Amino acid sequence: MQHPLVVAVDGPAGSGKSSVSKAVARRLGYGFLDTGAAYRALAWHVAQSDVDPEDTAAVIGSLDAFEYGIGTDPDGYRVHVGEHDVTEAIREPRISGIVSAVARVPEVRAHLIGLFRAIIAAEARPGIVVEGRDITTVVAPDARVRILLTASEEVRMSRRAAELAGHDAAATGAQLRARDQADSKVVDFLNAADGVTLVDSTELDFGQTIDAVISVIRAADER
Numbered sequence: 001m002q003h004p005l006v007v008a009v010d011g012p013a014g015s016g017k018s019s020v021s022k023a024v025a026r027r028l029g030y031g032f033l034d035t036g037a038a039y040r041a042l043a044w045h046v047a048q049s050d051v052d053p054e055d056t057a058a059v060i061g062s063l064d065a066f067e068y069g070i071g072t073d074p075d076g077y078r079v080h081v082g083e084h085d086v087t088e089a090i091r092e093p094r095i096s097g098i099v100s101a102v103a104r105v106p107e108v109r110a111h112l113i114g115l116f117r118a119i120i121a122a123e124a125r126p127g128i129v130v131e132g133r134d135i136t137t138v139v140a141p142d143a144r145v146r147i148l149l150t151a152s153e154e155v156r157m158s159r160r161a162a163e164l165a166g167h168d169a170a171a172t173g174a175q176l177r178a179r180d181q182a183d184s185k186v187v188d189f190l191n192a193a194d195g196v197t198l199v200d201s202t203e204l205d206f207g208q209t210i211d212a213v214i215s216v217i218r219a220a221d222e223r
């Protein structure tokens, strides 16, 4: 028996991974880990250090001074880099615009994957919902529950645009599409790998999507 029970959730930008996983964790009394936040926090750190995100060697060099802090409480979710609370700053379009360049570096991925595995292993709650792009395939391929959460591109764009009210909706949509294209060259999060259950939220509202994910977890529990 695996401790904690790991629920791995992957999917493209705006599919609902973060909000749905957090709500599922809350409902089940599980921990929650947003792995994209770590890539975003590193992109923030790179920008803060005036490092060119396209300069691979400099990005790798910046890992040494990257003091990342994140908890797994779905209710008290804050992201820190050193003393800085970057929870809101890492969601800004200027960070979304450079995060893929940082995330494609293999040394960066190896470093952060080690961190994620340590956080998962240290989880004290009975389970943890971990969401990202390569959780079902690379970070936790042995997870008890593996889900690919998708939604049509149109729906994902309109959800993200609603969230970033005040920013240009067309620019937000174009950035989301460009980021998915860049990210999908590094890991495949558009097709469900063997043993991964597809949950398509295009026609589901938020509550129905949470219920769909919980049904997959319950079904796995009964196996």
Ligand SMILES: Nc1ncnc2c1ncn2[C@@H]1O[C@H](COP(=O)(O)OP(=O)(O)O)[C@@H](O)[C@H]1O
Binding pocket: 011, 012, 013, 014, 015, 016, 017, 018, 019, 020, 159, 160, 163, 201, 204, 205, 206, 207, 209
């Ligand atoms: N099934 C759904 N129906 C309507 N809105 C949703 C649904 N799932 C997620 N959302 C909303 O869409 C937005 C993007 O979700 P988010 O969890 O940030 O996606 P991701 O982490 O995959 O990028 C959020 O504002 C969230 O509340």
Ligand SMILES: Nc1ccn([C@@H]2O[C@H](COP(=O)(O)OP(=O)(O)O)[C@@H](O)[C@H]2O)c(=O)n1
Binding pocket: 012, 013, 014, 015, 018, 035, 036, 037, 039, 040, 099, 100, 103, 131, 132, 133, 134, 135, 179, 183
């Ligand atoms: N497991 C992961 C999670 C995120 N990422 C990278 O981190 C970025 C931000 O991830 P995110 O999950 O916060 O993005 P959204 O889908 O929430 O917009 C992605 O665009 C990827 O470049 C990754 O490479 N692998």
